[in-house]
Amino acid sequence: MLRAAGVGAGDEVIVPAFGNVEVTEAAAKAGAAFAFADIDPMTYCLDADAVEAVVTPRTAAIVVVHRFGRSADMMRLREVGQRHGLLVLEQGESEAPYDEIAQRRARAAYLDARLRGVRTPDGGDGHTYQQYVVRVPGNGRPDRDAFARAVRARGVECRVPVKTPVHRMxxxxxxxxxPETERAADETLVLPVDASLTKREMQRIVSACNALGGLVQPAF
Structure with a gap:
């Protein structure tokens, strides 16, 4: 898309550092420089104010990545693009059938209502819960990785969605x-909300996480 739009040597492309090294690689392969902008802590997508703060005379494009089933604030990002005459490109996520999304939303709602000791995801703007991402702030207590190990030991699969932001690679x-990219990389954890999960399996997720509720406190 970048090459087709004429982006190349001498240009700069603004990309997120939270996940998807392929986006940064694409800018480099097109011959353009890349610049990282911070993310919105609720959507994990590029933050419009952060993008505008890193625009330079060389900036030619913004590549927006929608993440975890949440969409970026495209209205504000397009406004930034229009103000500076920039191309705004989007990388979406594969779409699931409506009934599968509905089941994931039901499981997410179940977890939202019962989980303690973690910060549950914001469900706004038509969240499809492609991934159910919670925050496990350390606050001087055992951190996200310790929490993940303890949850797995209780028979619940979980994973870290972004182990290393691109700007650290x-x-x-x-x-x-x-700062928001760094914080998200340190605190986020994906819990299962697959449509195939049974009620007993959902209860196990809640029990495993809440058994550790004294280890961490949500940071609000």
Missing amino acids: AGFRRDVCL
Whole structure:
């Protein structure tokens, strides 16, 4: 898409550092420089104010990645693009059938109502819960990784969605200030909400997480 739009040498592309190294690689393969902007802590997608703060005369495009079943604030991001004459490209996620999305939403609602000690995801803007991402803030107590190990020991699968932000990776390393990206990389954990999960399995997820409720406290 970048090459087809004429983006190349001498241009700069604004990309997220939270996940998807392929997006940064695409900018580099097109011959453009890349610049990282911070994310919105609720959607995990590019934040419009953060994007505008890193626009330079060389900036030609913004690549927006929709993440975890939440959409970026495209209205505000397009406004930034229009103000600066920038191309705004989107990378979406594969769509699931409506009945599968409905079941995931039902399971997400079940967890939202019962989980303690973690911060549950914001369900706004038509969240499809492609992934159910909670926050496990450390606050001086055992951190996200310790929490994940303890949950797995109780028979519940969970995983870290973004282990290393792109701006910390070899070959893409940049000395930039991305506090929300860093915080999300340190705190996020994916819990299962697959449509195939039974009620007993959902109860096991809640029991496993809530048994650790004294280890961490939600940061509001």
